[in-house]
Amino acid sequence: MNHVDTFRALHHRRAPGDPLVLPGPWDAASARVLADAGHPALATPSAGVAASLGYADGATPAGEMFAAVARIARAVDVPVSADVEDGYGLAPKELVERLLEAGAVGCNLEDSAGGVLKDPRRHAEFLAEVRSAAGRQLFVNARVDTFVHGDGDPERAIERAALYVAAGADCVYPILAPVDVLPLLRSGIRGPLNVLARLDGEGPSPAALGELGATRVTFGPGLQRRAAAALREIAAGLG
Template identity: 40%
Template sequence: MVLPTTVERAQRLKQLHAQDQPLVLPTVWDVWSARTAVAAGFPALTIGSHPLADSRGADDHEGQTFEEVLAAVGPIIAAVDVPVSVDLEAGYGQKPADLVAGLIEVGGVGLNIEDTVHSDGGRVRGTDEHANYVAGLRTAADDAGVPVWVNGRTDLFMHAKDPSDVLDEAIERLRALVEAGADSVYPVGIQDDDGLLTAVTGAVSVPVNSTAHPVRHDLDRFRRLGVRRITYGPLLQLAMTDTMKDVLKPWAP
């Protein structure tokens, strides 16, 4: 079997996003979970920073170096023949060009980039700063000749005491990310709020990514709310943890 090239995988990921139904990207963390998701019929995957860190006994929030992340995700990407996106947190202190170069080197064709810089005290990038970083990613991918899918994430809702208070600011930030070259946007922390999700999906022209729980949430609901991309964050791994506990419980001493 001839495996697709990195460029072909990137083009395939772009095509999948163009479909009218939400693109569900199971969030995986190792070769086993990646192969299992592909065997279940999914045409693309994402590797989450939180489940990846948990699987390696490391801390999320940039508790691993960029080099360690690349070493961990490379075998996962190589183990499947579908496009794989990688959650690269806030960039691990890397310049955009170096982040994209490392991703492409291990075969990744998409990335998630957030505005909470955990390696710098957990500060949140300003709107222009985050947009400029995304613009650097877009330029680096274009220069490399690989149409890397950039998912621009904001944590404003998650940090706010009342998420509705930051709706206007969040929409301004998401629009700035689109203008900078983000292919999709990811407002974290509003997956259970119909009103906020609808407001966001109606305010931007690109696919909006929502976190989902594979058991507790409903795909049709996200479709009705205009969500066009779904990832699980750490919630698939947590669901598997709950299932494993239930399976093992009768055997425990």
């Protein structure tokens, strides 16, 4: 079984309370630490990678992002999915080619740009073209930004998700969806559901998110920010 088939299989037949936990490496060193800890797959966070490269979230040039993903994928022997924001304006065929060249088995694609939600039908058409270009070579995680840049209506999120799944998305990611709406989202969305977990101890554990409907759990730039905070503490004590 190749990496993409392994990655796809990890999303299916999961028991409630046992979601796929995908930590987010921001460079090759962090990827090795996470893989050595026994995680079966990893998912890069665009904001964490941006910070490691000295950019603000959303400001990383496409070439630098793909190069960072390639370094991470080369460093480990587990599947790596890449957050490539809204696709950097690349045509679907080129986007797929660059992801595959970087060694990614999957990607996150946002349905907003510049803080504004895209037209969902046009975005679905884009996802369908990505799916057509990728075939089975990429696992596409369609991010739904209703709770970030929209009105927060879960029904609107479900409507968007339905369009994206019909277009060929393998998974749906309603980022920052409130915990209390997760059961509704789970009941209304077909296929795997990605949920963002917090690392500050204030939110539910990955297992609890799984009980609420999460198929997979990611952490955004949470790990990179925790690592940066730890380094600041160490640096302050160096004298």
